[in-house]
Amino acid sequence: MPGPLEGVRVLEFTEIIAGPVGGMFLADFGADVIKIEPPWGDPWRSTSPGQAGGPNESRGFIAVNRGKRSIRVDLTKPGGKSVVHKLVESADVIVLNHRPDVPAKLGIDYETLSAINPRIIYCEVTAYGRMGPNRELPGYDVIVQAMTGMMTSEGHDVDGLPRSVNVSPVSDMAAGYAIMMSVSAALYYRERTGKGQKIENSLLQNSLRMQQSSLTQLDDYPTPRQAWRAEDLPALKEAGVGFSDIYSAYREKRNNPEFAAYYQPYETSDWVISIGCLSNPLRQKMANALGVDDIRFEPGYDRESPESIKFAENLILTYRKVFLGKTTDEWMTILNDAGVPCGPMRFIEEMVYDEQALANGMIVETTHSIAGNTRGPGPLSNMSESPMEITRGAPAFGEHTNEILQEAGYSAAEVEALKGNEDVF
Incomplete structure (x- = not known):
């Protein structure tokens, strides 16, 4: 497919979500991505929700594997390994997300593949990183969200227990984003130096980065929750206090709700509108537009005073009452005229036909050879000199085995021999 990475060939040994998303982004940017699957296929083909095109063509798989070609190879057999090693000779990038012990067993570890092609860029995603006590453990998004505090920070609870951001x-x-960015940077480095390299990434690393603000600690100026973690949490655990009580104590140690009223959704007389004011000039515009007097904009305002905190909490109730007095369209007109950022509440399913998204190429159509016409998110960027055009849907199970092998120099007879020996499928 056209794009800035046109001419770059990626061999992808991935499954489920993280690795496939990275490969999909590289394909969106123009790379030729070959998904090398085991004989039974990526488990996400059959275990993710929505069997749209048969037992091996789930909606979940189609969503994260757009733009690729698929070949089925048995890497436990010498013939299968030989095929992959031949493909590596002309590849630029390897992407994989197996447990750390798996690549060496299958003959696709960095040491083996870089010996075949020293210019190879090898991007590996593990659950927790290559070092440390958890380095050999398997892991998934829901586990990492729990381990990194994302669940307890989110505040989405069911029966008293935190739930994942779902x-x-x-x-x-x-x-997936990290794969695309890291590989692109490594390609640029190779362009300048001629050197390939190994890239290591992990779910743990990315879950922490997604919580950049909360994780940032100024040692001399801790947040209420950071102080609680250092002073109260160890004592509560030592005393054997149960999780639900500790979690309640944690939730109470929130930051000052100073300007929460200006950054949340409100119910209108007919729907819901969301407001986003992250600066005082914008907050002042909203207060003026709604005819509300906010004492925090007065000279001498003390943000930490009990009066100010109480006012902040009550202000949300005030705005709730005011917003109920007009329709969403009426508020959109009033707030847009006042320069206040706002937007109506929608369901994600509506966005497939959203006028704004369609006007900017944010929704594209592709064709799946079994499931048919497919609509989904467009490329991450629009580029003036190297425009991207997504023309290929997700691959059917082993759809391109013959095509890929013939491109690699195998004759039709050799392809049939490999299939007869069940090295490829």
């Missing part, structure tokens, strides 16, 4: 597997998606 609109999207945050750590997996972030790892």
Whole structure:
């Protein structure tokens, strides 16, 4: 597919979400991505929600594997290893996300593949990184969200227990972005130096980066929750206090709700509108537009005073009442005229036909050879000199085995021999 990475060939040994998303982004930017699957296929083909095109063509798989070609290879057999090593000779990038012990067993570890092609860029995603006590453990997004505090910070609870951010597997998606960015940087480095390299990334690393603000600690100026972690949490655990009580104490140690009223959704007379004011000039514009007197804009305002904190909490209730007095469209007109950032609440399913998204190429159509016409998010960027055009849908199970092998120099007879020996499928 056209794009700034046109001519770059990627061999992808990935499954489920994180690795496939990274490969999909590289394909969106123009790379030729070959998904090398085991005989049984990527488990996400059959275990993710929505069997749209048969037992091996799930909606979840189609969503994160757009733009690739698929070949099925048995890496446990010498013939399968030989095929992959031949493909590596002309490849630029390797992407994989197996447990740390798996690549060497399959003959696709960095040491083996870089010996075949020293210019190879080898990008590996693990759950927790190559060092440390958890380095050999398997892991998934829901586990990493729990381990990094994303769940307890989110405040989405069911029956008293934190639940994951489930609109999207945050750590997996972030790892996909990291793959694309890291590989692109490594390609640029190779362009300047001629050297390939190994890239290591992890779900843990990306889950932490997605919580950049909360994780940042100024040692001399701790947040209420950081102080609680250092002073109260160890004592509570030592005393055997249960999780639910500790979690409640943690939730109470929130930051000052100073300007929460200006950054949240409100119900209107007919729907819901969301407001986003992250500066005092914008907050002042909103207060003026709604005819509300906010004492925090007065000279001498003390943000930490009990009066100010109480006012901040009550202000949300005030705005809730005011917003109920008009329709969403009426508020959109009033707030847009006042220069206040706002937007109506929608469901994600509506966005497939959203006028704004369509006007900017944010929704594209592709064709799956079994499931048919597919709509989904467009490329991450629009580029003037190297425009991207997504023309290929997700691959059917082993759809391109013959095509890929013939491109690699295998004759039709040799391809049939490999299939007969079940080295490839």
